[in-house]
Amino acid sequence: TMYGRIDGNGSEELDSGMPRAASTMGLVRADMTQHLLKDHRAATAPDLLAGRVMKFHRASPLADLSYLALPGLTSRVAVKFGARVPKSVSGLGRRNASYMRLETLNKKEKELEGLSLGEDYAEETAGLTPALGKSVAVALLSSAMYGFNGANMNTQAGVQRAALGIPGSAGATGDNIWSACVSLFCIGALLGCNLSGSLADKWGRKKFLLVSAVIFAMGGILEAACALPPAPLSGPAYARIALLIVGRLVTGVACGGATVVVPMYLGEARAEHCLTPTPGATVVVPMYLGEVSPAHLRGMLGTAFQLVSVMAMFAAQVLGLGSMLGTERLWPLVLGIVVVPALLQLSLGYLLVESPRWLCMVGNVEEARHTLVTLRDADPEDDAIVEEMEVMLQSAQAAKKSGKGGATFSQLLKAPTAYPLFISVCLMAVQQFSGINNAFNFSSVFLKANGMDDAAVQLIAILMNVGNVMITLLSVYLMDRAGRRVLLLMSSWGMFLAALMLTVALKSPGRTFTTPLSVLSVVLFVSAFGIGLGPVAWLLPAEIMPGETRALASSVAATTNWLANFIATQAFLVIANMLGGFAFVPFAVCLFVGSFFIAAFVPETKGKSLEQIQSELARDATQFATEHRPEPIELPAAAAYMSTRFDISLPS
Numbered sequence: 001t002m003y004g005r006i007d008g009n010g011s012e013e014l015d016s017g018m019p020r021a022a023s024t025m026g027l028v029r030a031d032m033t034q035h036l037l038k039d040h041r042a043a044t045a046p047d048l049l050a051g052r053v054m055k056f057h058r059a060s061p062l063a064d065l066s067y068l069a070l071p072g073l074t075s076r077v078a079v080k081f082g083a084r085v086p087k088s089v090s091g092l093g094r095r096n097a098s099y100m101r102l103e104t105l106n107k108k109e110k111e112l113e114g115l116s117l118g119e120d121y122a123e124e125t126a127g128l129t130p131a132l133g134k135s136v137a138v139a140l141l142s143s144a145m146y147g148f149n150g151a152n153m154n155t156q157a158g159v160q161r162a163a164l165g166i167p168g169s170a171g172a173t174g175d176n177i178w179s180a181c182v183s184l185f186c187i188g189a190l191l192g193c194n195l196s197g198s199l200a201d202k203w204g205r206k207k208f209l210l211v212s213a214v215i216f217a218m219g220g221i222l223e224a225a226c227a228l229p230p231a232p233l234s235g236p237a238y239a240r241i242a243l244l245i246v247g248r249l250v251t252g253v254a255c256g257g258a259t260v261v262v263p264m265y266l267g268e269a270r271a272e273h274c275l276t277p278t279p280g281a282t283v284v285v286p287m288y289l290g291e292v293s294p295a296h297l298r299g300m301l302g303t304a305f306q307l308v309s310v311m312a313m314f315a316a317q318v319l320g321l322g323s324m325l326g327t328e329r330l331w332p333l334v335l336g337i338v339v340v341p342a343l344l345q346l347s348l349g350y351l352l353v354e355s356p357r358w359l360c361m362v363g364n365v366e367e368a369r370h371t372l373v374t375l376r377d378a379d380p381e382d383d384a385i386v387e388e389m390e391v392m393l394q395s396a397q398a399a400k401k402s403g404k405g406g407a408t409f410s411q412l413l414k415a416p417t418a419y420p421l422f423i424s425v426c427l428m429a430v431q432q433f434s435g436i437n438n439a440f441n442f443s444s445v446f447l448k449a450n451g452m453d454d455a456a457v458q459l460i461a462i463l464m465n466v467g468n469v470m471i472t473l474l475s476v477y478l479m480d481r482a483g484r485r486v487l488l489l490m491s492s493w494g495m496f497l498a499a500l501m502l503t504v505a506l507k508s509p510g511r512t513f514t515t516p517l518s519v520l521s522v523v524l525f526v527s528a529f530g531i532g533l534g535p536v537a538w539l540l541p542a543e544i545m546p547g548e549t550r551a552l553a554s555s556v557a558a559t560t561n562w563l564a565n566f567i568a569t570q571a572f573l574v575i576a577n578m579l580g581g582f583a584f585v586p587f588a589v590c591l592f593v594g595s596f597f598i599a600a601f602v603p604e605t606k607g608k609s610l611e612q613i614q615s616e617l618a619r620d621a622t623q624f625a626t627e628h629r630p631e632p633i634e635l636p637a638a639a640a641y642m643s644t645r646f647d648i649s650l651p652s
Helices: 020-024 034-038 045-050 106-111 130-149 157-163 168-203 205-227 238-258 284-292 295-319 331-336 339-347 356-361 365-376 383-403 418-433 436-449 454-481 484-506 514-531 535-539 550-582 585-601 610-627 635-646
Strands: 053-055 078-084 097-103 120-126
Touching (some): 053 383, 130 284, 130 339, 130 365, 157 168, 157 331, 157 436, 168 238, 168 436, 168 550, 205 238, 284 295, 284 356, 295 331, 365 383, 418 436, 418 535, 418 550, 418 610, 436 454, 436 514, 436 550, 454 484, 454 514, 484 514, 484 535, 484 550, 484 585, 550 585
Parallel strands (some): 053 120
Antiparallel strands (some): 078 097, 097 120
């Protein structure tokens, strides 16, 4: 039964709140955590038999996580990842199983009252099965296309601008046109982001991903085709520019709808945290990965999503170099090569498994159960499968029920949503006004305009992308061990320092330290972003927004991000023309102010349940409102003043 338990005699007892899987694994033993976890060793047969290791159940801290794949998501409840099942006990555990060390969160301690779990415990969870691995691999092709399209307008910018009739010597007009070609990608992404929710809920995740692959291919073809219209002997080639802009908009729609790492559709694993499936509140690849994977893998798969994306960015920047495809004849290939992964994803689409949670939402429960068994490579009667299926049904049913009403914008301005929304929106603005995307979009144009030679510019382009890949791997380690707030502060101050270093380098042309300092500052700038402002800004809404308004509130935060991205990208070359080597100073100021905002307002969420986070935010919001409430004016004093000053009588 959904809320029953089985006692020691095998009989069923209803409404006790004690998970069935917990009871059947013998978790009432008081010594469940003591020896296994303190010795940091893998589970053995006696451990399993003694009940020191449990399977997934609805009171697990893992059930407190969103159905979303985001870097660091699991680290809020996980203390340490354990080893895989030893061969000596493989007969006792499931195939592809793994062990995980978890914290017992406050709410879960109440639900498991009497079980004497201690501070943490181990849990046996499903691993990366063959069916799940194939689905993940095909879905991550969308991440590759997103990353590639986000960085394929930089290193070949010189020859591409010349082909469009807007070379660097064209002045402010040429820079404004080129900025539009780059930045309108964000408008397309914003449109795709806000259209994808209803379509993914209507079509299903699998079909939506395949349709997105078609849109990716169309966008790549349009962008590459911008080289075909004849160009005038002088002046901008408007036909080419128009075709490129249309292609960028189409590509942006595909990126925004399918692959941006944003917690906008946060179907919670527990029914009381379920969200409304609001149109425009779905980002399909992270959501798909989160819905097909076991809870403990969602953080890892979120990291895989980000890693594939930054590796694709690296490939785009390398292919755009003059020694590769960034030549007068071959530059269109840098824009059109995205067709290859799009066709590959379409051809391998049969390997994608439909989301079992979506199947539950549309009422196809039996197919959902069969799909879940396939993904977990487990027996249909396995206790963990039964628990996960029941949790998924509760989540889907609550999502459908809440979807009939839905959150309203007026609710966003009231407690308990207003304060966390304020934090999320401001953090998104700080992320984009840090200037990070200007490094990936305009580094070649900007550095050359400030006296850097081609060799130095190419070296910076390569090293900053290598740093981006390496820091993505390091961020996994850091997010498992450091809090979100600490990483955000380290990130903002690191980027601030790097922006100042770059300014010093650019204002000291021809010096022996100019090139080394420029390389170091750009790599530091990108790396500092990767450990905090990059992943954490997208992760926090999944952890601080109230469940009933989280989808709509996160949609507002994501809209802020894309609009800020567009503004920062469109304005950068204008700022660079005005300030020269001081172009990154305004962004440094934003980072400086942002660091104080983070220190003052952003809460720490690691190791806390969703309920505990909401309680602390409500307390902080009340304290903030109290401290900043204006002193009331006493009516008698006001009446006397108005009577004296304006000859107006007010009632006492």
